[in-house]
Amino acid sequence: VPGISPAKAKKIKKVGVIGCGTMGGGILMNFVQIGIPVVVLESKQEFLDNGMAIIRRNWMSSVKKRKLSPTTFEKYMSMIKPTTQYKDFSDVDLVIEAVFENMKIKKEVFRNLDAVCKPSCILATNTSFLDVGEIAKSTSRPQKVVGTHFFAPANVMQLLENVRHPGTDEETIATVQELAKQIKKKGVLVKVCEGFVGNRMFGVEQIEVLRVVLEGATPQQVDSVMYKFGWAMGPFQVGDLSGNDIGYRRRDELGLVEKPFNGPLGEYSPFFVTDNLVKQYNRLGLKTGKGWYDYEDGQRKPIPSKQVEELIIASSKERGITRRK
Ligand SMILES: NC(=O)c1ccc[n+]([C@@H]2O[C@H](COP(=O)([O-])OP(=O)(O)OC[C@H]3O[C@@H](n4cnc5c(N)ncnc54)[C@H](O)[C@@H]3O)[C@@H](O)[C@H]2O)c1
Known part of the structure; x- marks a missing residue:
């Protein structure tokens, strides 16, 4: 990407995911599979249990097909910390939000994250259409806010649209672009517009x-x-x-x-x-x-x-x- 040096990319050691639905579950599987532990938050325990059961079922189907060993399956499951509390996000390096497609809810989530995450933590949204710059305004770190738009099923599809708003800084862009490679996706950098590309x-x-x-x-x-x-x-x-x-x-x-x-x-x-x-x-x-x-x-x-x-x-x-x- 012109003007963006890959050397600026920050190492991501721990990831947070907000929302354990269709996308959140698939997104977190990508990170666990490359050895990065994940904390995942849902608004209610029953939604969390439901989301975790689907992740378990997905990996179990690979075990049954002998594509994944039972030991690796256990290791993967142990790398996920399910929670309903934002305080568990204090030590993550990147959070990807995948809650309902609604500006008010997303802003609320970003306000909560901004209050608990360390200042260097990148706050990403998986929004399909919404203005990433507008979401960024609900935080005190708009330069660390970016879109990471996965496609369903998020653990399978290769395209990752990384969405920069005018205030996203170089380190954040370089980090999400490098991360795409690590999780074996094709990271395409785009700007904010209705529906991106x-x-x-x-x-x-x-x-x-x-x-x-x-x-x-x-x-x-x-x-x-x-x-x-x-x-x-x-x-x-x-x-x-x-x-x-x-x-x-x-x-x-x-x-x-x-x-x-x-x-x-x-x-x-x-x-x-x-x-x-x-x-x-x-x-x-x-x-x-x-x-x-x-x-x-x-x-x-x-x-x-x-x-x-x-x-x-x-x-x-x-x-x-x-x-x-
Ligand atoms: N489904 C897709 O194909 C797709 C693809 C790309 C992007 N997206 C985007 O990803 C986001 C999530 O979509 P999805 O399909 O996973 O939706 P979903 O309805 O399957 O899952 C959303 C999850 O977020 C949880 N949630 C809602 N409000 C919350 C809150 N305040 N705090 C914590 N958890 C909360 C819900 O309980 C639910 O489990 C949306 O912004 C959507 O536009 C979806």
Whole structure:
């Protein structure tokens, strides 16, 4: 990166993660697997237990496939300290926040971290869309605030968007760029903008696939075509894997859920279908066991859903769109 010397990178010996959901769990696995111990915080003990059970299950599935030894599995588990208390973050070198996509909640988390973390500690956010510079304002160390945007599943996907805001300092940028290499990711440095790079592209793709289903196709037809085209997974399956609530929360914060006619296309936003999926039916995806598809207990195999089909047909009707075969 021009103007950024890798020599400025700081050694990271211990990492903190806030939120043990879809992303927090996957993110922390990266660090443990390269020998860096992690402290992970949730707002409630039951959420913490739930998140830890998923991490355990993920590694256990590697043990069953003989890709991980039982001894290494035990070592990994012993390197995670689950907590509900911020005071446990006093000696970490970097914290990655992965709580709900909401500015107010993120600012509160960063205020809490700023109060307990040592001054040199880097405070990173995994936000998908929010202004990292705005989050930084809730701390006394905006120069140490940066975005580290992982992609789901965070322990598998190679891309890491490191997001600098105008005040992020050289040491912080160099550190997260070097860290990407250590955890075997491709670190791409980007600036703050709506959706950064990955989600900005994904957003446009989502608009198109939603239009296609409103015009007559089913999610499984779209996914199957994209799979045959060579994608690892179709766009509706990706939605269920990542969580359909992420985009919903963002649109809700921008007032676009109540006013879909202000959508990115000017005329109407096809995202109202996703928003109804989340708001009316709580179909968030794999994490609620139902999204664009139904799922059997703990299984990832997508099963076409009658409820979703009805929702889509009703949505087309609502917008006066004639469905084609
Ligand atoms: N899911 C994805 O594909 C994806 C990809 C990249 C970035 N992100 C971003 O990562 C962040 C987390 O997303 P997710 O998909 O993991 O969401 P999630 O709903 O699966 O997990 C969020 C977790 O944060 C916890 N939490 C909420 N408020 C908290 C608080 N105040 N203190 C501590 N814990 C709290 C929740 O209990 C939950 O377990 C969001 O900002 C999202 O936009 C998500």
